[in-house]
Structure formats: C-alpha cells, structure tokens
Amino acid sequence: MNAHPLVEARGLVKIFAARSGWFGSRGPGVRAVDGVDLTVNAGETLGLVGESGSGKSTTGRLLIRLIEPGAGTLRFDGTDLLGLAPGPLRRMRRRFQIVFQDSHGALNPRMRVGTLVAEPLAIHGIGASRADRRERAASLLEEVGLDRGVLDKYPHEFSGGQRQRIGFARAIACEPEFVVADEPVSALDPSIQAQIVNLMADLQERRGLAYLFIAHDLRLVRHVARRVAVMYLGKIVEEAPAGELYARPLHPYTKALLEAAPRRDPQAPPARVLPGEPPSPVKPPSGCRFHPRCPIAEAICSREEPLLLPIGEGRRVACHLAHR
Ligand SMILES: Nc1ncnc2c1ncn2[C@@H]1O[C@H](COP(=O)(O)OP(=O)(O)OP(=O)(O)O)[C@@H](O)[C@H]1O
Ligand code: SF4
Ligand SMILES: [Mg+2]
Numbered sequence: 001m002n003a004h005p006l007v008e009a010r011g012l013v014k015i016f017a018a019r020s021g022w023f024g025s026r027g028p029g030v031r032a033v034d035g036v037d038l039t040v041n042a043g044e045t046l047g048l049v050g051e052s053g054s055g056k057s058t059t060g061r062l063l064i065r066l067i068e069p070g071a072g073t074l075r076f077d078g079t080d081l082l083g084l085a086p087g088p089l090r091r092m093r094r095r096f097q098i099v100f101q102d103s104h105g106a107l108n109p110r111m112r113v114g115t116l117v118a119e120p121l122a123i124h125g126i127g128a129s130r131a132d133r134r135e136r137a138a139s140l141l142e143e144v145g146l147d148r149g150v151l152d153k154y155p156h157e158f159s160g161g162q163r164q165r166i167g168f169a170r171a172i173a174c175e176p177e178f179v180v181a182d183e184p185v186s187a188l189d190p191s192i193q194a195q196i197v198n199l200m201a202d203l204q205e206r207r208g209l210a211y212l213f214i215a216h217d218l219r220l221v222r223h224v225a226r227r228v229a230v231m232y233l234g235k236i237v238e239e240a241p242a243g244e245l246y247a248r249p250l251h252p253y254t255k256a257l258l259e260a261a262p263r264r265d266p267q268a269p270p271a272r273v274l275p276g277e278p279p280s281p282v283k284p285p286s287g288c289r290f291h292p293r294c295p296i297a298e299a300i301c302s303r304e305e306p307l308l309l310p311i312g313e314g315r316r317v318a319c320h321l322a323h324r
Contacts, residue, residue: 003041005075006178006210007063007096012036012072014058018282031281032058033069034234037308038212040178045204045211047225047242049218049257051278054231056214060180063212064096065089077177094124094174099167101183106167107155113166114151117141120173140169143206144199161192165199172203180212185220197224218257222246227314230254233289234281236308240315250317252294288320296321 013036015029033055040046040063048056061067065074065081074081076092084092097120100106107116117137118127127133138148144165155163164184171179181200185193201224203209215221221228222242229239230253238251249255256274274293279285285292291301300320308318317323 005039006042007040008075009038010073013070015070031234040210043208045225047221047228048214050231055234060182096178097171097176098180099171099184101186112152117169144169164196178210182214238317250322251319
C-alpha cells in the first residue's frame with residue numbers, strides 16, 4: 001500500500017514569550033519547537049519521544065493548529081491548514097483530535113459522561129437531536145469498552161484507565177482521521193497502560209486512524225509505532241522505522257534514551273537519561289544542541305549545526321558523525 005501523507009509539517013517554529021528580567025519584561029523567548037519537519041501518513045502511528053521539555057506537546061498542538069506557529073507550513077490531507085479561514089477551519093477540525101495524559105483535567109468534572117462524549121457531536125452539528133447524540137455517545141462508550149450504563153455518571157466515578165477510555169470515546173466521536181495522543185498512558189499503571197495501548201490499536205484498525213503517539217519512554221511506543229521520531233530541545237534529531245531505530249540507533253541521544261532505565265513507578269519523574277540537565281530552550285547551545293551532553297562530541301559539533309539528513313531507507317538523523 002502506498003503511504004498517503006495526511007499531516008505534513010515543514011519548518012514549524014514555536015517561540016513562547018518568556019518572562020524574564022525586572023517587571024516581567026520580555027526576554028528572548030522559549031524556542032519550544034525550532035524547525036520541525038514531520039509527516040504522518042494516513043492510518044499509521046508515528047511515535048514522538050524525548051525528555052521533558054523537548055517540545056513534544058507543543059509539536060502535537062501545532063500539528064492540529066491548537067496553537068499558531070511562528071513559522072513553517074502545515075498541510076492536512078493536502079489542504080494548507082494555516083491558510084484556512086475560521087469557517088473552513090472549524091469544519092476541518094472534526095478530522096483531527098487530541099487526547100491528553102491527564103484525562104481527569106481534560107474532562108469537565110461537572111458534566112456527565114454522556115454529555116461529555118456527545119459534546120463534540122453537538123459542536124460539529126452531528127446527530128439529529130439530543131436523544132440521537134446520546135444514543136451515539138452510548139455506542140461510542142461501548143466501542144471503547146465501557147458499558148452504556150455509565151452515561152449518567154461523572155468523571156470522578158471512574159478509574160484513570162476508564163477516564164482515558166472516555167477521552168478516546170470523545171476523541172473519536174466525530175470520526176477523525178488523525179488523533180494526537182499526548183502521553184495517553186504515562187499516568188497509568190503498567191497493566192492498564194497495555195489495555196489502553198490495545199484499545200488505541202483496535203480503534204486504529206477499525207477506523208483507519210492515524211496517531212501521533214507522544215511518550216517519554218521509547219519502550220512504550222516500540223510495539224505501536226511504525227515510525228519513531230526523537231526530539232531534543234525543539235528539534236527532531238532522528239527519525240526511523242521503529243524496528244531499525246531500536247536495533248541500530250544512530251544518534252547518541254537516541255542511544256542514551258534506549259539505555260535509560262525503565263520507570264517502575266509511572267508517577268515518578270522520568271529517569272535522567274544522561275548526565276547533566278537539558279540546556280535551556282531560551283538559549284540553545286551553539287552548533288549541535290546536544291554537544292554539551294554528547295559522549296562522542298568533536299570540535300565541529302559546537303561550531304556547526306548538523307542537519308536532519310536522510311540516511312538509508314526512510315531514515316533521517318542529525319549528527320555530523322553519523323553521516324561520515
Ligand atoms: N505556554 C507556554 N509558555 C511558555 N513556555 C512554554 C509554554 N508551553 C511550553 N513551554 C516551554 O516550551 C518547552 C517545550 O514544552 P513542551 O510542553 O512542548 O515539552 P514536552 O516535550 O511536551 O515536555 P513534557 O514531556 O514534560 O510534557 C519547555 O521549555 C516549556 O517550558
Ligand atoms: S553532531 Fe556531534 S554533538 Fe551532536 S550528536 Fe553528533 S557527535 Fe554528538
Ligand atoms: Mg508534554
């Protein structure tokens with residue numbers, strides 16, 4: 001089957017205004033996403049991994065235009081998403097959705113589950129009546145493995161895993177083609193993580209969904225992502241078919257991530273993968289951003305920025321040494 005590019009981002013940049021100095025005067029800005037090219041094909045899962053603060057969530061939000069990029073282009077199914085007027089953009093929005101790590105925070109605690117799942121339908125004018133939307137909500141809940149009897153319950157009455165199921169029921173309500181799953185299982189017990197990952201796979205198979213699956217932990221996306229992109233300090237440093245990335249990581253940062261100890265307690269902060277803190281995205285290091293922490297850095301690394309260049313079939317890596 002030929003890959004059909006669904007989401008195509010080129011040169012995306014997002015700089016957040018950073019408060020610094022006296023009286024909150026404007027500093028140089030946080031370079032959260034600093035020139036990202038990504039393609040997500042229809043029906044596939046692209047994993048996006050990297051340490052905390054590397055810009056994964058910002059990238060996910062940019063891809064569905066929840067936030068506006070400072071530069072770059074963005075296409076969804078061939079349409080220039082950044083050039084769309086408000087009306088067509090609103091209609092387009094039903095074709096992509098987002099699920100967050102913390103579905104507790106994302107689900108309005110005062111709304112019943114039936115209303116929460118029917119809400120996107122109402123927003124997009126889907127369904128003939130409230131009763132019709134309630135019926136659709138019931139079958140969506142069944143599709144994600146919940147009983148229709150839960151329609152009148154409130155989010156706090158559910159476990160973390162069940163709330164994540166509700167998040168997915170809401171996300172698929174308008175039959176999107178693309179879902180950004182921002183650390184959808186990071187807050188869950190390992191046993192529950194597998195259930196939600198399986199649910200995602202089922203929904204993908206049944207509905208032909210494409211996912212951007214964001215995770216801290218490379219291991220987590222191993223079995224679900226066909227391709228994996230690794231982010232460091234606002235940039236993609238390596239992208240490869242999942243099997244190859246795990247078997248033969250080319251970027252020193254990918255290697256370090258793979259060597260990182262798995263977290264036993266999912267609530268614990270992620271393991272430090274390398275000595276030293278990630279540098280500040282306000283003033284990234286010169287040359288290769290990874291050079292202050294790279295175990296094999298050479299003189300060129302602090303001078304010249306490595307480009308994300310193709311290397312082999314479907315692979316890209318941004319490291320001077322990998323291209324020698
Ligand atoms: N609204 C904002 N205003 C200012 N800075 C922001 C904002 N959102 C994110 N940032 C900064 O941008 C950088 C990237 O953040 P982002 O949330 O995208 O990282 P992440 O990879 O998703 O991290 P995590 O794994 O912790 O979720 C961080 O330095 C963060 O502090
Ligand atoms: S370019 Fe240099 S510093 Fe950057 S990852 Fe490669 S070897 Fe390390
Ligand atoms: Mg995040």
